[in-house]
Amino acid sequence: MQKEKDNMPTSALGKKANIDQIKSVVSLGDKASPAIKDTNLDCKCAVIKSENFSFYYGLKVGVKNITMEIYPCSVTAIIGPSGCGKSTFLRSINRINDLIPHTRVEGNLLVNGHNVYDKNTNLVNLRQQVGMVFQKPNPFPKSIFENAAYGPRLQGVKNRSQLQQVVENSLKAAALWDEVKDDLKKSALALSGGQQQRLCIARALATRPNIILMDEPCSALDPIATGKIEDLIDKLQNDYTIVIVTHNMQQAARVSARTAFFCLGELIEYDSTAKIFRNPGKKQTEDYVTGRFG
Amino acid sequence: MRHIIRRITDKAFTILTGTSVVLLTFVLLIVLGPMVWRGAKAVLFKDTVEFRKMQLDLYNRGNPESLKIETAESESFRKTVYEIVDDFKHGIDTEELIDRTKQIYRQLGKELRYKKITDKEYQRIRLLARDLRDRLQAAFESNDEKIIKENIDYVLQYRLDENLADTAAVEFFTLAEDFLKAAENIDLNKRQQYAGSLQQVEELINRLLGPKPSDAVPALTMDRYGATRWDLAQKLLDQLLWSEQWIKQETGQPLVKIRVSRAEEFAGTKLEPLFGYVENNLNKMLKPEFTVYWQYFIDDSTAGHYFGGVGPEILGTLLLTLLAMLFVFPLGVISAAYLVECASDNIAIRIIRMCINTLAGVPSIVFGLFGLAFFVLFFIPLFGGPSEPCILAASLTLAVLTLPVMIRASEEAIRSVPQAYKEASLGLGASRFRTFVKVTFPVALPGILTGVILSLSRVAGETAPILFTGAIALGPVPKSLFDPTRTLSYGSYDIAVGDRLAMMVPHNQYGMVVTLVLVILCLNAIAIILRARVFRKLRGH
Numbered sequence: 001m002q003k004e005k006d007n008m009p010t011s012a013l014g015k016k017a018n019i020d021q022i023k024s025v026v027s028l029g030d031k032a033s034p035a036i037k038d039t040n041l042d043c044k045c046a047v048i049k050s051e052n053f054s055f056y057y058g059l060k061v062g063v064k065n066i067t068m069e070i071y072p073c074s075v076t077a078i079i080g081p082s083g084c085g086k087s088t089f090l091r092s093i094n095r096i097n098d099l100i101p102h103t104r105v106e107g108n109l110l111v112n113g114h115n116v117y118d119k120n121t122n123l124v125n126l127r128q129q130v131g132m133v134f135q136k137p138n139p140f141p142k143s144i145f146e147n148a149a150y151g152p153r154l155q156g157v158k159n160r161s162q163l164q165q166v167v168e169n170s171l172k173a174a175a176l177w178d179e180v181k182d183d184l185k186k187s188a189l190a191l192s193g194g195q196q197q198r199l200c201i202a203r204a205l206a207t208r209p210n211i212i213l214m215d216e217p218c219s220a221l222d223p224i225a226t227g228k229i230e231d232l233i234d235k236l237q238n239d240y241t242i243v244i245v246t247h248n249m250q251q252a253a254r255v256s257a258r259t260a261f262f263c264l265g266e267l268i269e270y271d272s273t274a275k276i277f278r279n280p281g282k283k284q285t286e287d288y289v290t291g292r293f294g
Numbered sequence: 295m296r297h298i299i300r301r302i303t304d305k306a307f308t309i310l311t312g313t314s315v316v317l318l319t320f321v322l323l324i325v326l327g328p329m330v331w332r333g334a335k336a337v338l339f340k341d342t343v344e345f346r347k348m349q350l351d352l353y354n355r356g357n358p359e360s361l362k363i364e365t366a367e368s369e370s371f372r373k374t375v376y377e378i379v380d381d382f383k384h385g386i387d388t389e390e391l392i393d394r395t396k397q398i399y400r401q402l403g404k405e406l407r408y409k410k411i412t413d414k415e416y417q418r419i420r421l422l423a424r425d426l427r428d429r430l431q432a433a434f435e436s437n438d439e440k441i442i443k444e445n446i447d448y449v450l451q452y453r454l455d456e457n458l459a460d461t462a463a464v465e466f467f468t469l470a471e472d473f474l475k476a477a478e479n480i481d482l483n484k485r486q487q488y489a490g491s492l493q494q495v496e497e498l499i500n501r502l503l504g505p506k507p508s509d510a511v512p513a514l515t516m517d518r519y520g521a522t523r524w525d526l527a528q529k530l531l532d533q534l535l536w537s538e539q540w541i542k543q544e545t546g547q548p549l550v551k552i553r554v555s556r557a558e559e560f561a562g563t564k565l566e567p568l569f570g571y572v573e574n575n576l577n578k579m580l581k582p583e584f585t586v587y588w589q590y591f592i593d594d595s596t597a598g599h600y601f602g603g604v605g606p607e608i609l610g611t612l613l614l615t616l617l618a619m620l621f622v623f624p625l626g627v628i629s630a631a632y633l634v635e636c637a638s639d640n641i642a643i644r645i646i647r648m649c650i651n652t653l654a655g656v657p658s659i660v661f662g663l664f665g666l667a668f669f670v671l672f673f674i675p676l677f678g679g680p681s682e683p684c685i686l687a688a689s690l691t692l693a694v695l696t697l698p699v700m701i702r703a704s705e706e707a708i709r710s711v712p713q714a715y716k717e718a719s720l721g722l723g724a725s726r727f728r729t730f731v732k733v734t735f736p737v738a739l740p741g742i743l744t745g746v747i748l749s750l751s752r753v754a755g756e757t758a759p760i761l762f763t764g765a766i767a768l769g770p771v772p773k774s775l776f777d778p779t780r781t782l783s784y785g786s787y788d789i790a791v792g793d794r795l796a797m798m799v800p801h802n803q804y805g806m807v808v809t810l811v812l813v814i815l816c817l818n819a820i821a822i823i824l825r826a827r828v829f830r831k832l833r834g835h
């Protein structure tokens with residue numbers, strides 16, 4: 001911790017409120033210590049908190065006044081009709097939305113107490129802590145090994161055996177190891193869609209994140225592959241905070257502990273999954289989950 | 295009904311596209327076919343003994359022993375040609391005859407000085423000899439048979455003068471007798487015409503067979519050998535056998551060109567048999583043989599591309615092209631990366647984009663002048679280099695010329711990399727730079743290589759930009775980047791504008807053009823293979 005403190009930019013040190021944030025794993029300028037540390041797996045503290053968070057694409061509203069808290073070591077599903085801003089919200093958490101020009105945010109979005117939209121945020125560290133799995137499987141056009149080793153390499157791991165260990169662990173964690181262990185040199189593009197998606201999960205796991213964001217991870221997959229991914233999510237929730245955006249309400253009901261319902265950029269209802277699906281508090285939610293709406 | 299119409303339109307579309315492809319192929323064949331056919335003659339042709347002599351002298355190739363035998367054989371047939379010409383000249387060439395009389399007169403004077411004779415006698419002989427000389431000269435210069443007869447008779451009456459016996463003056467009488475005979479045979483009025491035509495004949499024989507063995511070796515390399523190629527020899531033979539004349543057929547109409555047989559022109563003279571002899575024995579005099587002159591692609595050439603190959607030109611073209619690529623590749627990719635990845639869409643960037651597009655359409659000669667003004671006169675001297683046209687300046691100019699093409703192609707390639715790859719990389723915590731180097735660039739590489747292929751073809755064939763910045767038509771092989779170089783494109787241009795060069799070395803001109811096409815083809819093939827390999831690696835097969 002002392003070390004991280006030394007690496008803090010002096011401007012940030014001046015703020016009292018930031019002292020606590022230094023403790024968070026999302027630290028600033030922390031290049032000296034690679035994130036591959038067992039302590040980082042301690043996800044108990046990984047909490048996402050949104051306070052009046054709004055996101056605009058130019059003049060268009062992405063999400064508006066979202067206030068919610070996502071609990072650690074559990075699966076939180078975000079459901080809602082198309083264009084309701086659920087992906088926007090998800091992609092704001094690790095600021096991958098920055099790629100889109102002319103965007104603007106209001107309010108706070110805190111990961112472990114640190115505002116991710118603070119201008120001092122170290123994006124590299126943030127994204128290493130908040131892994132992401134995309135809608136379409138997007139492995140790099142490289143070998144399976146290189147795909148899984150991409151994150152660790154970024155963190156400065158050069159040792160071959162160490163890399164192999166990380167790759168093996170993450171592939172095992174993503175339940176892909178048994179299928180590909182014999183040809184890790186094969187191009188990732190030669191894998192099937194479900195395998196590719198699991199490889200993407202393995203790739204995200206290899207950076208040892210605390211949080212995994214999943215943006216409709218099964219929408220491009222067949223039911224069998226979907227089942228495998230869902231099993232994997234179920235297994236991973238013990239160690240990671242998982243936020244999953246899905247169009248498939250059965251999937252949300254199956255995998256998540258809590259569910260948030262978004263509509264037209266606003267958070268309508270956020271409660272335990274059982275309550276949302278069986279006894280929703282709002283009429284809008286009920287219409288949506290029962291299929292009367294949309 | 296509607297179904298039928300759809301089928302017809304589909305068929306029509308297929309036929310239309312198919313026809314256009316066939317048409318394109320046809321046009322390509324029409325354009326390239328004759329060019330390649332003529333260009334191939336630079337490498338595949340019938341050579342002559344003169345070619346083998348030249349190869350031995352200039353490039354130290356071939357067997358000297360067998361060549362000596364061959365040369366001796368061909369010389370034996372050539373001897374007759376020289377004899378016929380000499381014989382004819384004897385009776386016809388006024389100037390030579392007059393020169394000869396002057397020589398004889400001078401020699402007589404020398405001889406008389408050593409003779410034991412009295413002063414009075416010496417004076418008399420001297421005067422007599424001068425008189426004979428002048429009479430002979432008058433006869434030689436005259437076209438009037440009467441005057442000739444009168445003068446010759448006057449000379450011949452001293453034939454038995456004992457003072458002149460056993461002196462050089464005896465030759466006066468032989469000359470006089472010979473000339474009398476010649477004058478009876480030929481039309482004296484045609485003498486002037488003969489002299490002109492004879493000069494042409496001698497020059498043609500010289501170009502056909504090379505200089506006479508007895509003559510001194512000419513200073514220019516191109517004059518040292520006769521026709522080195524059989525096709526050239528045939529062309530010269532045609533010129534030897536037929537002369538072109540412009541005659542007036544009707545007043546007010548343009549002159550008409552007719553071909554006149556030289557044998558007819560010289561009919562009845564001693565030169566007449568020459569033409570038949572050369573026509574029948576050219577084979578034996580030149581000994582044509584089929585040859586594959588593959589060294590064309592490595593040989594240096596003599597001045598004016600008269601002999602030899604295009605080795606330095608190929609080297610120069612490759613050097614300029616690859617060097618230009620070396621400059622333009624990183625610059626183009628980095629600029630494109632900035633435009634795609636970093637630049638926001640504001641007015642300044644739009645203006646820059648417009649400039650790039652405009653620059654792509656600027657005529658290349660403008661770049662040539664820019665290169666002269668900027669690189670040659672300003673930029674290179676700024677760093678202590680010589681302010682002269684050189685390879686470095688030329689390749690920099692070419693790089694600037696093709697930069698817009700490269701930027702556009704790279705931009706498209708980088709833009710077409712799926713956003714998903716970038717997001718995945720960024721999502722794993724990679725910086726934007728790292729994402730570009732590790733993910734975007736490798737995926738965009740095939741597209742960027744397409745840009746390289748486009749640029750390569752343009753750069754290798756350009757003439758105008760290197761006109762003032764680094765190309766020379768003739769000169770040594772460059773030793774450093776600060777020397778100018780020969781190139782295929784500029785070489786073709788130079789031969790084409792050299793007034794009579796293109797006529798004399800058509801094989802070389804077409805050969806150079808075809809070589810240029812081949813070089814571009816090879817460079818492209820390499821780039822395409824490279825691209826295919828990168829692509830395959832990306833696909834993982």
